[in-house]
Amino acid sequence: MRIKTxxxxxxxxAVAGSAGAETTLTMWTFLDxxxxxxxxxxxxxxIEHFEAANPDIxxxxxxxxxxxxAEKFVLGHGAGSAPDIGWVNAENxxxxxxxxxxxxxxxxxxxxxxxxxxSDIVSRSLLDAVTVDGHVLAxxxxxxxxxMMYRKDLFDKAGLDESAITTxxxxxxxxxxxxxxxxxxGKIDVYGLGMGLASERYSATPALFAAIQANGxxxxxxCEPLLDNAGTAAAIDMQARWINDxxxxxxxxxxxxSDDAIEQFTAGRYxxxxxxxxxxxxxxxxxxxxxxxxxxxxxIPGEAADKIGPHLVTGWFAVVDDASDNRExxxxxxxxxxxxDSAALWNIPGGQIPTMRSVAARxxxxxxxxxxxxxxxxxxANSGELLPGACNWAxxxxxxxxxxxxxxxxQEDATAxxxxxxxxxxxxx
Amino acid sequence: xxxxxxxxxxLMFLPVLIIEAALVVAPLIISGWYSLYNVRYFKIRGFVxxxxxxxxxxxxxxxxxxxxxxxxxxxxxIFTFTLGFALALWLQKDTATNVAMRAIVLIPYMxxxxxxxxxxxxxxxxxxxxxxxxxxxFGFGDVSILADPQLAMGGLVFNAMWRDSxxxxxxxxxxxxxxPVQIFAAARVDGASRLxxxxxxxxxxxxxxxxxxxxxxxxxxxxxLTFPLVLTGGGPANSTETLVLYMFRRGFQxxxxxxxxxxxxxxxxxxxxxxxxxxxxxxxxxxx
Numbered sequence: 001m002r003i004k005t006x007x008x009x010x011x012x013x014a015v016a017g018s019a020g021a022e023t024t025l026t027m028w029t030f031l032d033x034x035x036x037x038x039x040x041x042x043x044x045x046x047i048e049h050f051e052a053a054n055p056d057i058x059x060x061x062x063x064x065x066x067x068x069x070a071e072k073f074v075l076g077h078g079a080g081s082a083p084d085i086g087w088v089n090a091e092n093x094x095x096x097x098x099x100x101x102x103x104x105x106x107x108x109x110x111x112x113x114x115x116x117x118x119s120d121i122v123s124r125s126l127l128d129a130v131t132v133d134g135h136v137l138a139x140x141x142x143x144x145x146x147x148m149m150y151r152k153d154l155f156d157k158a159g160l161d162e163s164a165i166t167t168x169x170x171x172x173x174x175x176x177x178x179x180x181x182x183x184x185x186g187k188i189d190v191y192g193l194g195m196g197l198a199s200e201r202y203s204a205t206p207a208l209f210a211a212i213q214a215n216g217x218x219x220x221x222x223c224e225p226l227l228d229n230a231g232t233a234a235a236i237d238m239q240a241r242w243i244n245d246x247x248x249x250x251x252x253x254x255x256x257x258s259d260d261a262i263e264q265f266t267a268g269r270y271x272x273x274x275x276x277x278x279x280x281x282x283x284x285x286x287x288x289x290x291x292x293x294x295x296x297x298x299x300i301p302g303e304a305a306d307k308i309g310p311h312l313v314t315g316w317f318a319v320v321d322d323a324s325d326n327r328e329x330x331x332x333x334x335x336x337x338x339x340x341d342s343a344a345l346w347n348i349p350g351g352q353i354p355t356m357r358s359v360a361a362r363x364x365x366x367x368x369x370x371x372x373x374x375x376x377x378x379x380x381a382n383s384g385e386l387l388p389g390a391c392n393w394a395x396x397x398x399x400x401x402x403x404x405x406x407x408x409x410x411q412e413d414a415t416a417x418x419x420x421x422x423x424x425x426x427x428x429x
Numbered sequence: 430x431x432x433x434x435x436x437x438x439x440l441m442f443l444p445v446l447i448i449e450a451a452l453v454v455a456p457l458i459i460s461g462w463y464s465l466y467n468v469r470y471f472k473i474r475g476f477v478x479x480x481x482x483x484x485x486x487x488x489x490x491x492x493x494x495x496x497x498x499x500x501x502x503x504x505x506x507i508f509t510f511t512l513g514f515a516l517a518l519w520l521q522k523d524t525a526t527n528v529a530m531r532a533i534v535l536i537p538y539m540x541x542x543x544x545x546x547x548x549x550x551x552x553x554x555x556x557x558x559x560x561x562x563x564x565x566x567f568g569f570g571d572v573s574i575l576a577d578p579q580l581a582m583g584g585l586v587f588n589a590m591w592r593d594s595x596x597x598x599x600x601x602x603x604x605x606x607x608x609p610v611q612i613f614a615a616a617r618v619d620g621a622s623r624l625x626x627x628x629x630x631x632x633x634x635x636x637x638x639x640x641x642x643x644x645x646x647x648x649x650x651x652x653x654l655t656f657p658l659v660l661t662g663g664g665p666a667n668s669t670e671t672l673v674l675y676m677f678r679r680g681f682q683x684x685x686x687x688x689x690x691x692x693x694x695x696x697x698x699x700x701x702x703x704x705x706x707x708x709x710x711x712x713x714x715x716x717x
Binding site: 071074075078094095098099100198199200201250251252253254255257260264269392394395402405406408409411427428 | 469470471472554555556573575576578581658661662663664665666667670678681682683684685
């Protein structure tokens with residue numbers, strides 16, 4: 001009798017235990033929900049909403065240094081210690097997508113969406129770029145794109161407006177007018193166009209966008225680079241000419257990192273520069289010697305005035321560990337993190353570009369303080385382009401800079417430089 | 430020695446051996462093993478034998494990096510050693526001024542390599558740094574140090590000299606202090622000139638400290654990543670891309686780990702060869 005009672009008690013406990021069983025998802029991201037930054041607050045609220053809707057799932061965030069997130073996720077996958085969900089930046093997608101560490105999100109996320117939900121995504125290329133052989137291996141959370149930032153006050157003084165820089169030829173002519181020796185000491189005080197062309201801590205520069213537009217992308221089938229051609233050579237030549245002949249960019253640009261050049265722009269040394277959209281508010285808050293409201297945003301110039309250039313989209317993506325026991329729950333949270341309600345939170349208070357059309361159309365987005373986000377969302381919707389996630393392209397951006405350096409220093413002509421770029425990028429695939 | 434004493438000695442030595450095996454030998458073996466495979470994105474894709482080595486030995490980028498490493502390492506060694514030795518001789522006596530000067534000279538060495546290189550980068554910058562003011566006085570105000578291949582290498586060597594000459598000074602000063610003062614006094618009584626004392630007494634007695642300083646500095650300069658990574662980023666046009674920077678990029682930026690490991694092994698062997706050559710040279714010099 002006693003044994004029967006004991007067994008019944010054990011069985012009751014097991015049932016009670018399973019009824020209250022809780023799945024705890026771990027997530028590695030550079031954000032910290034305990035902090036008060038816009039994106040941190042957005043993540044905190046998203047987790048609170050998710051846990052309220054899914055009482056049996058808890059989300060535990062383990063903040064990480066952003067620069068090593070992808071490597072740690074892949075190594076953790078190999079060692080069996082990866083989190084259920086990891087955040088990866090676009091430049092490192094190749095690492096994750098080629099390491100067989102990421103789970104297919106198609107059945108557990110994308111297939112659960114309604115057709116309306118799919119058509120609400122601002123740019124379909126966001127998903128295409130992370131789809132490998134029909135498997136969706138990552139989910140875009142925070143897209144970032146590059147835009148032409150310019151000084152409205154300097155443009156006004158020179159009698160220019162945004163329409164003057166819709167093409168690269170227009171940029172050249174406008175930059176010539178904007179390059180000035182303001183104090184008459186024989187030295188240029190403001191350059192028309194800023195660029196950071198170092199091979200370390202680099203970012204996208206005009207040649208990249210000109211080459212993408214000329215070649216229809218950077219990669220062909222099987223990640224075959226499309227760089228050794230006249231279009232890329234012309235783009236490299238254009239950048240070198242700006243330094244050597246037109247003098248609208250200082251020669252020191254070839255030794256400047258992307259951050260160095262942005263600091264110079266913020267300090268008022270450049271009239272315009274291609275900069276990641278996410279830097280807008282920071283540049284405004286750190287502007288020295290000029291009013292923050294004079295910071296303008298224009299689309300990436302194109303070959304012709306009636307068609308804006310490509311807006312290369314990067315940013316942050318969520319991946320689910322393929323070896324995780326909690327894939328279903330992780331997929332559920334990832335899906336929640338990118339739905340319209342969450343996208344609204346990433347937008348405000350997160351300060352991110354709206355990823356859903358319904359979010360971009362909200363009345364708040366017409367307010368002046370969010371005008372830049374709305375504008376960037378428009379650029380992305382019109383000509384947003386993601387490089388194929390499975391291709392290793394992060395250092396190709398540095399290859400563009402290296403090629404420009406060689407041409408500026410007269411070590412090689414653009415044709416030879418792009419041939420080397422082709423070889424270097426192909427070798428990394 | 431009794432057997433029990435020998436056993437105790439081996440037992441006491443064992444922890445060091447275990448640490449050495451875990452932190453040096455094991456990584457070397459793993460690195461050597463990886464170097465024989467095609468390792469991309471942290472995944473082993475297949476055995477390739479010595480293909481990675483062949484690719485490295487026939488690569489024009491590696492050849493350029495080898496040349497850059499040689500220029501940087503020997504340039505930095507010569508200037509750092511010379512300045513360190515001069516400082517050691519200058520500050521040899523324990524006067525109050527010299528003790529204060531030694532502390533001041535040590536400041537760059539106390540600053541973290543990364544911070545020091547970033548400081549110099551700002552100083553070198555033409556757009557916002559101090560170099561236009563300094564060089565302007567000599568009529569070179571418009572020079573862009575980091576955008577010129579030769580000047581960038583000069584800037585890199587200066588970075589090494591600025592930071593590490595204090596380290597050379599410490600090692601050589603310790604050597605100088607170990608020379609009995611009676612020898613100098615006797616030489617002076619015998620009428621020896623300062624130059625004679627330097628060549629015939631100081632140099633021979635400092636042979637071992639000099640050897641240690643040269644080997645330590647050379648290995649440091651060949652293997653340093655921070656200076657080129659932070660100060661010049663290997664540029665412009667790869668003119669300051671050392672072997673270690675190239676290896677770092679291949680491994681951690683290009684995700685081609687098999688090849689990066691093969692290069693690491695070759696650099697390790699190169700270090701060993703250099704040390705062996707220096708030991709031989711100094712041994713021969715001792716016999717002369």
